[in-house]
Amino acid sequence: MRSYLHCIQAGRLGGKHGGAWLAAIWIVAATLFLPAMAQxxxxxxxxxxxxxxxxFPGAIQASAMTGSPPAAEVQVEGGFGGYIFSTWSVIHSTGYSGAPIDILVGLSRDGRITGAVLRQHTEPILVIGISDADLKAFVAQFSGLSIRGKISRKAGEAAGRLPDAISGATVSSAVIGDAILTSARLVAESRRLFEAAPTVAPEIPEVKSWQDFIASGAIGHLRLSRGEVAARRGEKLDHDEEEDEHEDDPFIDLYAGVVTPHAIGSPMIGAQTYNxxxxxxxxxxxxxxxxxNGLYSYKGTRYVRSGVFDRISLVQGxxxxxxxxxxxxxxENLAFPDGDIPEFREIGLFILPADSGFDGSLPWRLDLRVDADDANPVVFSLAHTPQASSAIKPAPEPAAEPAPAQTTPTRQPQIPSQPQAHTTVQPPPPPAQIQAEAQLPTAISxxxxxxxxxxxxxxxxxxxxxxxxxxxxxxxxQDFIVRKTHAYLIARNIFLAVTLVWLGYIAGGQLSVVNVLTFVHALRQDFRWEYFLVxxxxxxxxxxxxxxxxFWGRGVYCGWLCPFGAMQELLNEAARRLKVPQIRVPFGLHERLWPIKYVIFLGLFAISLYSMELAVIASEVEPFKTAIVLKFVRGWxxxxxxxxxLVAGLFIERFxxxxxxxxxxxxxxxxxLHMFDWLKRRRQCGAECSxxxxxxxxxxxxxxxxxxxNECxxxxxCQxxxxxxxxxxxxxxxxKRxxxxxxxxxxIAEKLSEGKK
Known part of the structure; x- marks a missing residue:
């Protein structure tokens, strides 16, 4: 026990117990390299x-999911009605936990969501705490939402207004809504639902390797050697033997081209990033x-300040x-098979807005400006003419077709049994009521x-x-603030009240062990900061x-920023003022009870390695969701x-x-591992005073x-x-002295004064 306390006082991981802590840290770190269990x-x-x-209300039949991204064609009375798709198949949608989330969504040919069904999720707040009825009601609210016009999150806007989030599950609600809207947008664009007339998507062979990528005709190539650049700039290389060896070294080896088509862009950067x-x-x-590749950077550094990449520009006509x-x-990297990709120093994608006037099907030229502090800039050009198979061209508007004949009730719609691999015939022109939306944007970004x-x-x-x-x-x-004991205690109680009321109930800032498990879970899967930035x-x-x-250890959060901890402390403060007797746990018993929380955490961590859903259920040992997140609106x-x-906390502070x-x-x-140990002690502490x-x-x-x-x-x-x-x-x-x-x-002064008199 003495060695343990010595380790605590020294503030280091040493001795027998320090080794145990290091072993625990290594075990936690090692689990990051285990295969993820989420399916x-x-x-x-x-x-x-x-x-x-x-x-899809009113649907008669649906085909298999085909195309890219995959979607099933839906037939209704009168012919083609729209599509049904899976958000996982379209964008590999993931929830806040980083685990897969899948929603089946219907999209009509006029760009309206017809319905949605949540197939799979492991969202912490939705696993337990939110009823199925609430969840279904939330998803059902997306029915009728048009993705053609502006979508607003402001209350009071009826048209295009997103459904209100589930109470207590704001983040998960946003994740579900984002998956539905993003997938619907991608399916609509791939099927050209926003175009005024039907078009035929050209046949574009899917590239599967770097060689296919080059052969597709989508990309242009410019290679400049050191000697070529020097000659163009009027420089003379020293023609010694060493310079002759490096004259043909690449100054820059540049590839550029339009990668908008799914068959080209998706294999290049990966389906998830592309979608x-x-x-x-x-x-x-x-x-x-x-x-x-090469010595020269096409990006340079001036773009950091100016916002414009001044070394490159795109010219068309x-x-x-x-x-x-x-x-x-x-x-960071291309998605082609390993061993098939040249190593590139710089890989960048640029989004060219539609209003820029650029047409990917027409010839273009990329100008590269080479400059230096001691020489005049020169421009090299990469001119490229896209091949027909790599460019997307709108098909000529077809002649008007007669209205479809009236079908009998017994007639079934015809579903193509063998859809084409690369050619997608788009639906007929939208019905007349869509024309009322002509003033809306053709699509929403x-x-x-x-x-x-x-x-x-x-x-x-x-x-x-x-x-x-x-x-x-x-x-x-703190050394100055705590000297005014009464003022400090008042300020602390006010801060705790703000933590409870505003941070906990208004802002929803209650952290949970589920956040820790989710972070570790994400590290073992497809980690992206976007999961946590939501x-x-x-x-x-x-x-x-x-x-x-x-700097200070875990007490900064536990003692100041935890809404449930603030609730316990404020209730105990009120109990003390009401003369509720306080129980002081004998230190020997107290020392044997506080390790329970570590056992609980390690148990939850072990469960999460098997199933995050089970871990979320087991994490109900935390009362935070009931008391703070759901504001006591739960089952008995x-x-x-x-x-x-909370009652136990009235007698034992922060029980x-x-x-x-x-x-x-x-x-x-x-x-x-904290750096500062600013809590002051005296030699009399513990020996003469407790x-x-x-x-x-x-x-x-x-x-x-x-x-x-660990417990402070x-x-x-104490300060x-x-x-x-x-x-x-x-x-x-x-x-007193x-x-x-x-x-x-x-x-003495008084007596001296009297003596003088």
Missing amino acids: PPGPVPPLQGGLLTTI RLRAEMAAGDQLFAILA ALTIPFTRDRYVLI IEPLWKRAWTTSVPEIIFLTLMLTTLTGILLF SPIIFILWGYVAVAML PFLFYVVAI FCRYFCPLGAALAIPSR ICAQHCTVQAVHPNGAINP VQCLK TLYYDDHTCPPLIASR AEKLRASGSL
């Missing part, structure tokens, strides 16, 4: 019966790829189109979900930033907590559990935090006076006592 959704069930009519980009692009936008930073997409979340949360972000800045100031200047408040909080743990078993914890909180355990493990131990919020002060950083919540009560000369015995003794000296000095 992608299985095959789409047959689209018939109740499932078919739920997704995400296409869904975010407006109708008519083009994807232009530039890949380069009289048009000169600049490349701008806001339409640049960095690609859907902003990424995480960007929408941040732009709509600016007030909350500002307030949270002020709140975190205030807390940082308290921690940095909730700005949670993301900012976790970022702050991560930094704060490095959950309410009974929360009330029992749940002490013994059962898995989130606190998860934060405590890395917190052992006042701090008696007043500690979570009993983190050991009998010998040492503070256990940084409430700073108010440390500076209180009416409570701390050493300070009391010093104060000073008072005696002052009294003696006053008495």
